[in-house]
Amino acid sequence: MPPSLHPVRALVSAYLDRHPGERQALAGLLTALDAEGDPTEEAGLVIDPGDLELVHTVHVVDRPGDLPRIQLFFRARRWEGTPELREPDRCVAWQWWSAQDLPSPIVPYTRAAIEGIRTGRPYTESGWPR
Numbered sequence: 001m002p003p004s005l006h007p008v009r010a011l012v013s014a015y016l017d018r019h020p021g022e023r024q025a026l027a028g029l030l031t032a033l034d035a036e037g038d039p040t041e042e043a044g045l046v047i048d049p050g051d052l053e054l055v056h057t058v059h060v061v062d063r064p065g066d067l068p069r070i071q072l073f074f075r076a077r078r079w080e081g082t083p084e085l086r087e088p089d090r091c092v093a094w095q096w097w098s099a100q101d102l103p104s105p106i107v108p109y110t111r112a113a114i115e116g117i118r119t120g121r122p123y124t125e126s127g128w129p130r
Helices: 007-018 027-034 108-119
Strands: 052-060 069-076 123-126
Touching: 052 108, 069 108, 108 123
Parallel strands: 052 123
Antiparallel strands: 052 069
């Protein structure tokens, strides 16, 4: 597999150099970053990795005892195509929403990321005990 040109791949690799025990937890992200084509193929869009900007990271635990996950949120400056409903078992529709008027229900970590982006925070923790 050729090395990915995706700019986030370098960040993830550097992180894993310091935290090798988390390689399995990040395997899906590594696969997506290394895959040929674009990881947004399920939406019918073509996005050049150079047009992506990492805008927020959420470190989330869904329930006590669950393994933590890292959710990365990107802003695409440009893309080609129109969103298509290609995975109806996972998504019922594509719609644009105002950040102030999001639908309900919404995945909690997604809401946390959107609020973080709106307020200029690059990082949010969700579900961790206080």
